[in-house]
Amino acid sequence: xxxxxxxxxxxxxxxxxxxxxxxxxxxxxxxxxxxxxxxxxxxxxxxxxxxxxxxxxxxxxxxxxxxxxxxxxxxxxxxxxxxxxxxxxxxxxxxxxxxxxxxxxxxxxxxxxxxxxxxxxxxxxxxxxxxxxxxxxxxxxxxxxxxxxxxxxxxxxxxxxxxxxxxxxxxxxxxxxxxxxxxxxxxxxxxxxxxxxxxxxxxxxxxxxxxxxxxxxxxxxxxxxxxxxxxxxxxxxxxxxxxxxxxxxxxxxxxxxxxxxxxxxxxxxxxxxxxxxxxxxxxxxxxxxxxxxxxxxxxxxxxxxxxxxxx
Ligand code: IPD
Ligand code: CA
Ligand code: CA
Numbered sequence: 001x002x003x004x005x006x007x008x009x010x011x012x013x014x015x016x017x018x019x020x021x022x023x024x025x026x027x028x029x030x031x032x033x034x035x036x037x038x039x040x041x042x043x044x045x046x047x048x049x050x051x052x053x054x055x056x057x058x059x060x061x062x063x064x065x066x067x068x069x070x071x072x073x074x075x076x077x078x079x080x081x082x083x084x085x086x087x088x089x090x091x092x093x094x095x096x097x098x099x100x101x102x103x104x105x106x107x108x109x110x111x112x113x114x115x116x117x118x119x120x121x122x123x124x125x126x127x128x129x130x131x132x133x134x135x136x137x138x139x140x141x142x143x144x145x146x147x148x149x150x151x152x153x154x155x156x157x158x159x160x161x162x163x164x165x166x167x168x169x170x171x172x173x174x175x176x177x178x179x180x181x182x183x184x185x186x187x188x189x190x191x192x193x194x195x196x197x198x199x200x201x202x203x204x205x206x207x208x209x210x211x212x213x214x215x216x217x218x219x220x221x222x223x224x225x226x227x228x229x230x231x232x233x234x235x236x237x238x239x240x241x242x243x244x245x246x247x248x249x250x251x252x253x254x255x256x257x258x259x260x261x262x263x264x265x266x267x268x269x270x271x272x273x274x275x276x277x278x279x280x281x282x283x284x285x286x287x288x289x290x291x292x293x294x295x296x297x298x299x300x301x302x303x304x305x306x307x308x309x310x311x
Pocket of ligand 2: 115117118119219242243
Protein backbone atom coordinates (compact mmCIF):
# COMPACT_ATOMS: atom_id res chain seq x y z
CA UNK A 1 0.00 0.00 0.00
CA UNK A 2 1.20 3.46 -0.75
CA UNK A 3 0.57 6.16 1.77
CA UNK A 4 1.26 9.70 0.71
CA UNK A 5 0.17 13.17 1.49
CA UNK A 6 0.37 15.67 4.25
CA UNK A 7 0.28 14.57 7.86
CA UNK A 8 -2.44 16.58 9.52
CA UNK A 9 -2.83 16.54 13.28
CA UNK A 10 -6.36 16.71 14.66
CA UNK A 11 -5.67 20.22 15.88
CA UNK A 12 -4.61 21.44 12.46
CA UNK A 13 -7.25 19.76 10.43
CA UNK A 14 -10.01 21.74 8.74
CA UNK A 15 -12.06 18.63 8.10
CA UNK A 16 -15.67 18.49 9.17
CA UNK A 17 -15.53 15.01 10.60
CA UNK A 18 -18.49 13.04 9.35
CA UNK A 19 -20.12 10.37 11.42
CA UNK A 20 -18.37 7.02 11.09
CA UNK A 21 -19.19 5.21 7.86
CA UNK A 22 -22.52 3.47 7.99
CA UNK A 23 -23.78 5.28 11.05
CA UNK A 24 -25.20 8.29 9.27
CA UNK A 25 -28.55 6.89 8.42
CA UNK A 26 -28.29 3.46 9.84
CA UNK A 27 -31.23 1.63 8.35
CA UNK A 28 -31.09 -2.09 8.93
CA UNK A 29 -32.17 -4.78 6.54
CA UNK A 30 -33.33 -8.25 7.42
CA UNK A 31 -31.80 -11.13 5.45
CA UNK A 32 -35.28 -12.15 4.24
CA UNK A 33 -35.60 -8.76 2.54
CA UNK A 34 -33.00 -9.71 -0.08
CA UNK A 35 -34.13 -9.96 -3.68
CA UNK A 36 -33.95 -13.65 -4.72
CA UNK A 37 -31.28 -12.92 -7.34
CA UNK A 38 -29.17 -11.03 -4.81
CA UNK A 39 -29.69 -13.90 -2.41
CA UNK A 40 -28.23 -16.30 -4.98
CA UNK A 41 -25.24 -13.99 -5.46
CA UNK A 42 -24.69 -13.86 -1.68
CA UNK A 43 -24.85 -17.63 -1.40
CA UNK A 44 -22.34 -18.00 -4.24
CA UNK A 45 -20.00 -15.37 -2.78
CA UNK A 46 -20.03 -17.00 0.65
CA UNK A 47 -19.29 -20.39 -0.86
CA UNK A 48 -16.32 -18.94 -2.77
CA UNK A 49 -15.21 -17.12 0.38
CA UNK A 50 -15.10 -20.39 2.31
CA UNK A 51 -12.86 -21.92 -0.38
CA UNK A 52 -10.58 -18.88 -0.29
CA UNK A 53 -10.39 -18.85 3.53
CA UNK A 54 -9.53 -22.54 3.64
CA UNK A 55 -6.80 -22.13 1.01
CA UNK A 56 -5.33 -19.11 2.81
CA UNK A 57 -4.24 -21.46 5.61
CA UNK A 58 -1.97 -23.34 3.21
CA UNK A 59 -0.55 -20.87 0.72
CA UNK A 60 2.67 -22.88 0.35
CA UNK A 61 0.98 -25.77 -1.44
CA UNK A 62 -0.81 -23.69 -4.07
CA UNK A 63 0.01 -24.07 -7.74
CA UNK A 64 0.38 -20.63 -9.21
CA UNK A 65 0.55 -19.84 -12.89
CA UNK A 66 1.40 -16.55 -14.53
CA UNK A 67 -1.29 -15.50 -17.07
CA UNK A 68 0.96 -12.69 -18.27
CA UNK A 69 3.84 -10.83 -16.56
CA UNK A 70 2.78 -9.94 -12.99
CA UNK A 71 -0.66 -11.44 -13.49
CA UNK A 72 -1.15 -14.63 -11.51
CA UNK A 73 -3.83 -17.24 -11.15
CA UNK A 74 -4.01 -20.15 -8.71
CA UNK A 75 -6.32 -23.12 -8.39
CA UNK A 76 -8.12 -21.12 -5.71
CA UNK A 77 -9.27 -18.58 -8.31
CA UNK A 78 -10.54 -21.40 -10.47
CA UNK A 79 -12.15 -23.43 -7.66
CA UNK A 80 -13.88 -20.34 -6.28
CA UNK A 81 -15.16 -19.45 -9.74
CA UNK A 82 -16.45 -22.98 -10.34
CA UNK A 83 -18.31 -22.89 -7.01
CA UNK A 84 -19.92 -19.54 -7.86
CA UNK A 85 -21.01 -20.72 -11.29
CA UNK A 86 -22.38 -23.95 -9.81
CA UNK A 87 -24.61 -22.02 -7.37
CA UNK A 88 -25.84 -19.67 -10.09
CA UNK A 89 -26.47 -22.38 -12.66
CA UNK A 90 -28.52 -24.45 -10.21
CA UNK A 91 -30.97 -21.59 -9.78
CA UNK A 92 -30.68 -19.82 -13.13
CA UNK A 93 -29.54 -22.37 -15.73
CA UNK A 94 -30.45 -20.08 -18.66
CA UNK A 95 -28.50 -17.02 -17.56
CA UNK A 96 -25.31 -15.95 -19.35
CA UNK A 97 -22.02 -15.76 -17.47
CA UNK A 98 -18.93 -13.57 -17.87
CA UNK A 99 -16.27 -14.82 -15.48
CA UNK A 100 -12.61 -13.84 -15.23
CA UNK A 101 -11.07 -17.29 -15.41
CA UNK A 102 -13.49 -19.23 -17.63
CA UNK A 103 -14.67 -16.44 -19.92
CA UNK A 104 -18.16 -15.94 -21.26
CA UNK A 105 -20.87 -18.48 -21.86
CA UNK A 106 -24.52 -18.26 -22.82
CA UNK A 107 -26.59 -15.38 -24.06
CA UNK A 108 -29.76 -13.64 -23.03
CA UNK A 109 -31.32 -10.94 -20.95
CA UNK A 110 -29.41 -11.79 -17.75
CA UNK A 111 -25.63 -11.98 -17.38
CA UNK A 112 -23.62 -12.64 -14.23
CA UNK A 113 -20.25 -10.85 -14.08
CA UNK A 114 -17.84 -12.65 -11.78
CA UNK A 115 -14.42 -12.03 -10.26
CA UNK A 116 -13.91 -15.08 -8.02
CA UNK A 117 -10.88 -13.62 -6.25
CA UNK A 118 -10.15 -9.96 -6.66
CA UNK A 119 -6.74 -9.18 -5.24
CA UNK A 120 -4.98 -12.42 -6.14
CA UNK A 121 -1.53 -10.89 -5.64
CA UNK A 122 -2.45 -9.90 -2.07
CA UNK A 123 -3.90 -13.36 -1.46
CA UNK A 124 -0.80 -15.18 -2.72
CA UNK A 125 1.40 -13.07 -0.44
CA UNK A 126 -0.75 -13.59 2.63
CA UNK A 127 -1.89 -9.96 2.58
CA UNK A 128 -5.40 -10.16 4.07
CA UNK A 129 -7.16 -7.88 1.59
CA UNK A 130 -9.09 -9.51 -1.25
CA UNK A 131 -12.70 -10.20 -2.18
CA UNK A 132 -15.22 -12.09 -4.25
CA UNK A 133 -17.17 -9.85 -6.63
CA UNK A 134 -20.41 -10.88 -8.34
CA UNK A 135 -22.82 -8.68 -10.29
CA UNK A 136 -25.92 -9.30 -12.34
CA UNK A 137 -26.67 -7.34 -15.49
CA UNK A 138 -30.13 -7.29 -16.99
CA UNK A 139 -30.16 -6.09 -20.60
CA UNK A 140 -26.78 -4.50 -19.92
CA UNK A 141 -27.88 -2.65 -16.74
CA UNK A 142 -26.27 -3.71 -13.46
CA UNK A 143 -29.13 -4.61 -11.14
CA UNK A 144 -27.50 -6.48 -8.22
CA UNK A 145 -24.00 -6.65 -6.79
CA UNK A 146 -22.14 -8.45 -4.03
CA UNK A 147 -18.58 -7.89 -2.85
CA UNK A 148 -17.54 -10.25 -0.09
CA UNK A 149 -14.37 -9.87 1.97
CA UNK A 150 -13.90 -13.33 3.50
CA UNK A 151 -11.11 -12.22 5.84
CA UNK A 152 -13.22 -9.65 7.68
CA UNK A 153 -16.52 -11.37 6.90
CA UNK A 154 -17.73 -8.10 5.39
CA UNK A 155 -20.54 -8.53 2.90
CA UNK A 156 -21.28 -5.51 0.72
CA UNK A 157 -24.52 -5.76 -1.26
CA UNK A 158 -26.57 -3.51 -3.49
CA UNK A 159 -29.69 -3.77 -5.61
CA UNK A 160 -30.70 -1.07 -8.06
CA UNK A 161 -33.03 1.41 -6.38
CA UNK A 162 -32.79 -0.31 -2.99
CA UNK A 163 -29.55 1.11 -1.56
CA UNK A 164 -26.22 -0.39 -0.57
CA UNK A 165 -25.48 -2.34 2.60
CA UNK A 166 -22.52 -3.58 4.61
CA UNK A 167 -23.80 -6.74 6.25
CA UNK A 168 -27.26 -5.60 7.33
CA UNK A 169 -26.49 -1.90 7.69
CA UNK A 170 -27.20 0.75 5.09
CA UNK A 171 -24.05 2.50 3.85
CA UNK A 172 -23.49 5.95 2.44
CA UNK A 173 -20.53 7.67 0.80
CA UNK A 174 -18.56 10.04 3.00
CA UNK A 175 -19.63 13.62 3.57
CA UNK A 176 -16.25 15.23 3.12
CA UNK A 177 -16.46 18.18 0.81
CA UNK A 178 -12.78 18.98 0.27
CA UNK A 179 -10.30 16.85 -1.61
CA UNK A 180 -7.61 18.29 0.69
CA UNK A 181 -9.17 16.30 3.55
CA UNK A 182 -9.80 13.17 1.53
CA UNK A 183 -8.37 9.67 1.58
CA UNK A 184 -8.16 8.46 -2.01
CA UNK A 185 -7.72 4.93 -3.33
CA UNK A 186 -5.96 4.07 -6.57
CA UNK A 187 -4.34 1.24 -8.55
CA UNK A 188 -0.90 1.40 -10.19
CA UNK A 189 -0.09 0.09 -13.67
CA UNK A 190 1.65 -3.24 -13.19
CA UNK A 191 1.19 -5.40 -16.25
CA UNK A 192 2.05 -2.87 -18.91
CA UNK A 193 4.76 -0.57 -17.65
CA UNK A 194 4.68 1.70 -20.70
CA UNK A 195 1.77 3.38 -18.90
CA UNK A 196 3.97 4.28 -16.00
CA UNK A 197 4.83 7.88 -16.90
CA UNK A 198 1.20 8.74 -17.55
CA UNK A 199 0.24 7.24 -14.23
CA UNK A 200 3.03 9.06 -12.37
CA UNK A 201 1.85 12.39 -13.77
CA UNK A 202 -1.61 11.70 -12.34
CA UNK A 203 -0.18 10.64 -8.99
CA UNK A 204 1.98 13.74 -8.85
CA UNK A 205 -1.07 15.93 -9.43
CA UNK A 206 -3.28 14.23 -6.83
CA UNK A 207 -0.79 13.58 -4.02
CA UNK A 208 -0.25 17.15 -2.82
CA UNK A 209 -3.97 17.90 -3.06
CA UNK A 210 -5.35 15.22 -0.77
CA UNK A 211 -4.85 13.86 2.74
CA UNK A 212 -3.52 10.48 1.64
CA UNK A 213 -3.44 7.89 -1.11
CA UNK A 214 -3.78 4.12 -0.69
CA UNK A 215 -3.07 1.33 -3.14
CA UNK A 216 -4.83 -1.51 -1.37
CA UNK A 217 -4.80 -4.08 -4.22
CA UNK A 218 -8.41 -5.13 -4.84
CA UNK A 219 -10.40 -2.80 -7.10
CA UNK A 220 -13.79 -4.22 -6.09
CA UNK A 221 -13.08 -3.50 -2.43
CA UNK A 222 -11.77 -0.04 -3.33
CA UNK A 223 -15.20 0.73 -4.81
CA UNK A 224 -17.02 -0.86 -1.86
CA UNK A 225 -14.91 1.32 0.45
CA UNK A 226 -15.99 4.42 -1.47
CA UNK A 227 -19.59 3.28 -0.99
CA UNK A 228 -19.00 2.77 2.74
CA UNK A 229 -17.31 6.16 3.17
CA UNK A 230 -13.90 4.68 3.98
CA UNK A 231 -12.41 6.16 0.83
CA UNK A 232 -13.65 9.56 -0.29
CA UNK A 233 -12.71 8.77 -3.87
CA UNK A 234 -10.89 6.25 -6.07
CA UNK A 235 -9.41 6.10 -9.54
CA UNK A 236 -7.88 3.34 -11.62
CA UNK A 237 -7.56 2.80 -15.35
CA UNK A 238 -7.23 -0.48 -17.23
CA UNK A 239 -9.75 -2.45 -15.19
CA UNK A 240 -11.87 -5.35 -16.43
CA UNK A 241 -15.69 -5.49 -16.24
CA UNK A 242 -15.56 -8.04 -13.37
CA UNK A 243 -13.40 -5.65 -11.30
CA UNK A 244 -15.95 -2.86 -11.70
CA UNK A 245 -19.52 -4.18 -12.08
CA UNK A 246 -20.64 -4.87 -8.48
CA UNK A 247 -18.69 -1.92 -7.05
CA UNK A 248 -20.13 0.53 -9.56
CA UNK A 249 -23.68 -0.27 -8.43
CA UNK A 250 -22.60 -0.02 -4.81
CA UNK A 251 -21.14 3.45 -5.30
CA UNK A 252 -24.26 4.64 -7.11
CA UNK A 253 -26.61 3.13 -4.52
CA UNK A 254 -24.72 4.74 -1.65
CA UNK A 255 -25.07 8.23 -3.12
CA UNK A 256 -21.71 8.40 -4.90
CA UNK A 257 -20.72 9.15 -8.46
CA UNK A 258 -18.78 6.92 -10.82
CA UNK A 259 -17.58 7.71 -14.31
CA UNK A 260 -14.94 6.96 -16.91
CA UNK A 261 -11.85 9.09 -17.63
CA UNK A 262 -14.13 11.93 -18.75
CA UNK A 263 -16.61 11.43 -15.93
CA UNK A 264 -19.08 9.82 -18.37
CA UNK A 265 -20.87 6.48 -18.01
CA UNK A 266 -18.61 4.42 -20.34
CA UNK A 267 -16.46 2.88 -17.58
CA UNK A 268 -17.56 -0.73 -18.08
CA UNK A 269 -16.35 -0.54 -21.68
CA UNK A 270 -13.26 1.62 -21.25
CA UNK A 271 -12.06 0.08 -17.98
CA UNK A 272 -11.20 3.58 -16.73
CA UNK A 273 -12.89 4.40 -13.43
CA UNK A 274 -13.16 7.52 -11.30
CA UNK A 275 -15.52 7.29 -8.30
CA UNK A 276 -16.22 9.25 -5.18
CA UNK A 277 -18.66 11.15 -3.09
CA UNK A 278 -20.30 13.84 -5.26
CA UNK A 279 -18.06 16.68 -4.05
CA UNK A 280 -14.70 14.93 -4.13
CA UNK A 281 -15.50 13.11 -7.39
CA UNK A 282 -15.64 16.46 -9.21
CA UNK A 283 -12.44 17.72 -7.64
CA UNK A 284 -10.56 14.51 -8.43
CA UNK A 285 -11.80 14.54 -12.02
CA UNK A 286 -10.66 18.15 -12.47
CA UNK A 287 -7.26 17.37 -10.93
CA UNK A 288 -6.70 14.29 -13.09
CA UNK A 289 -8.10 15.72 -16.35
CA UNK A 290 -4.98 17.45 -17.72
CA UNK A 291 -2.86 14.33 -17.05
CA UNK A 292 -5.07 11.51 -18.27
CA UNK A 293 -3.36 9.65 -21.13
CA UNK A 294 -5.37 9.98 -24.35
CA UNK A 295 -5.83 6.22 -24.71
CA UNK A 296 -8.06 6.11 -21.65
CA UNK A 297 -10.38 8.75 -23.01
CA UNK A 298 -11.25 6.53 -25.94
CA UNK A 299 -14.20 4.20 -25.66
CA UNK A 300 -13.32 0.57 -26.03
CA UNK A 301 -15.32 -1.02 -28.83
CA UNK A 302 -15.23 -4.43 -30.44
CA UNK A 303 -12.65 -3.02 -32.89
CA UNK A 304 -10.34 -1.29 -30.43
CA UNK A 305 -8.46 -3.57 -28.06
CA UNK A 306 -8.58 -2.93 -24.35
CA UNK A 307 -5.83 -0.73 -22.97
CA UNK A 308 -3.29 -2.69 -20.94
CA UNK A 309 -4.56 -3.49 -17.48
CA UNK A 310 -3.34 -1.46 -14.56
CA UNK A 311 -2.79 -2.62 -11.03
C1 IPD B 1 -6.75 -6.90 -9.80
C2 IPD B 1 -7.05 -6.10 -8.56
C3 IPD B 1 -6.13 -4.90 -8.51
C4 IPD B 1 -6.24 -4.06 -9.75
C5 IPD B 1 -6.00 -4.90 -10.98
C6 IPD B 1 -6.94 -6.06 -11.02
P1 IPD B 1 -7.18 -9.56 -9.77
O1 IPD B 1 -7.65 -7.99 -9.89
O2 IPD B 1 -8.36 -5.62 -8.55
O3 IPD B 1 -6.42 -4.06 -7.42
O4 IPD B 1 -5.27 -3.04 -9.69
O5 IPD B 1 -6.17 -4.10 -12.13
O6 IPD B 1 -6.69 -6.84 -12.15
O7 IPD B 1 -6.30 -9.82 -10.95
O8 IPD B 1 -6.49 -9.70 -8.48
O9 IPD B 1 -8.50 -10.22 -9.86
CA1 CA C 1 -9.92 -8.43 -10.35
CA1 CA D 1 -9.48 -12.18 -10.03
